[in-house]
Amino acid sequence: MSLVDLRDVVKRYGPLTVLDGVSLSVEKGEIIAIIGRSGSGKSTLLRCVNGLEPIQGGAVTFAGTVVNDPGTDLRKLRQQVGIVFQSFNLFPHLSVERNITLAPTVVKGMDRRAARELARTVLRKVGLEEKIDAYPDRLSGGQQQRVAIARSLAMSPQLMLFDEITSALDPELVGEVLKVLEEMAADGMTMMLVTHEMGFARKVASRVVFMHQGKVWEQGPAAQTLARPRTPELETFLSAVLH
Numbered sequence: 001m002s003l004v005d006l007r008d009v010v011k012r013y014g015p016l017t018v019l020d021g022v023s024l025s026v027e028k029g030e031i032i033a034i035i036g037r038s039g040s041g042k043s044t045l046l047r048c049v050n051g052l053e054p055i056q057g058g059a060v061t062f063a064g065t066v067v068n069d070p071g072t073d074l075r076k077l078r079q080q081v082g083i084v085f086q087s088f089n090l091f092p093h094l095s096v097e098r099n100i101t102l103a104p105t106v107v108k109g110m111d112r113r114a115a116r117e118l119a120r121t122v123l124r125k126v127g128l129e130e131k132i133d134a135y136p137d138r139l140s141g142g143q144q145q146r147v148a149i150a151r152s153l154a155m156s157p158q159l160m161l162f163d164e165i166t167s168a169l170d171p172e173l174v175g176e177v178l179k180v181l182e183e184m185a186a187d188g189m190t191m192m193l194v195t196h197e198m199g200f201a202r203k204v205a206s207r208v209v210f211m212h213q214g215k216v217w218e219q220g221p222a223a224q225t226l227a228r229p230r231t232p233e234l235e236t237f238l239s240a241v242l243h
């Protein structure tokens with residue numbers, strides 16, 4: 001059984017069809033890079049996977065649970081599916097530790113001491129253990145984004161979704177965040193990431209999915225798909241982002 005399975009997913013906003021029959025399966029341990037033009041439906045696709053968007057057709061399944069079933073406990077699902085966005089969304093009035101331990105203590109009932117240990121462990125993974133008592137406004141954008149990743153990791157998710165998490169960063173801070181993703185990939189985390197970093201996609205992703213007009217237009221092994229696009233649409237897209 002695939003970890004994630006989308007079958008003929010249709011998403012509309014009023015008259016606008018944003019996902020037009022999307023089918024996509026993701027196996028445990030895969031790293032999927034989702035690429036495509038602005039408005040092609042990349043963010044919407046990610047948001048459907050953890051039930052942030054109601055859909056109008058088809059089915060989304062995560063680990064055997066039908067995400068779009070009205071009976072599904074979405075809070076429970078979202079403990080297993082972490083999502084990190086372009087904007088870091090840290091709570092500015094809470095320390096790094098509390099940003100990370102809020103969900104484990106409140107949602108999972110973990111005690112404060114165990115939660116601080118957990119915060120240390122996940123901060124070590126993103127190389128920021130020494131920032132445990134800092135406040136977000138004292139961190140660089142790259143550091144804030146790494147804390148946001150650590151916060152997701154604290155819930156021990158089975159799947160991580162990343163939506164252009166380096167797009168708001170100064171160029172010199174992109175590398176440190178991509179390095180954290182690379183280490184997570186090496187650890188075996190299953191990931192779906194929307195990215196404009198083609199070099200990163202080629203190096204780290206197991207598969208590239210090219211979205212166009214709300215459809216999975218083309219997909220395949222990363223290196224091959226990026227080097228030899230089969231559709232003129234992907235070829236055009238790649239020449240626009242690479243030049």
Ligand SMILES: Nc1ncnc2c1ncn2[C@@H]1O[C@H](COP(=O)(O)OP(=O)(O)OP(=O)(O)O)[C@@H](O)[C@H]1O
Pocket residue numbers: 013016018036037038039040041042043044045
């Ligand atoms: N809440 C909303 N209400 C109406 N239309 C929306 C909403 N969210 C997204 N859309 C539309 O859906 C389409 C797909 O949006 P989506 O954000 O998934 O694109 P994207 O591929 O992530 O683009 P980008 O690269 O700019 O982030 C766009 O035409 C967008 O305007």
Ligand SMILES: [Mg+2]
Pocket residue numbers: 042043044163
């Ligand atoms: Mg988007």
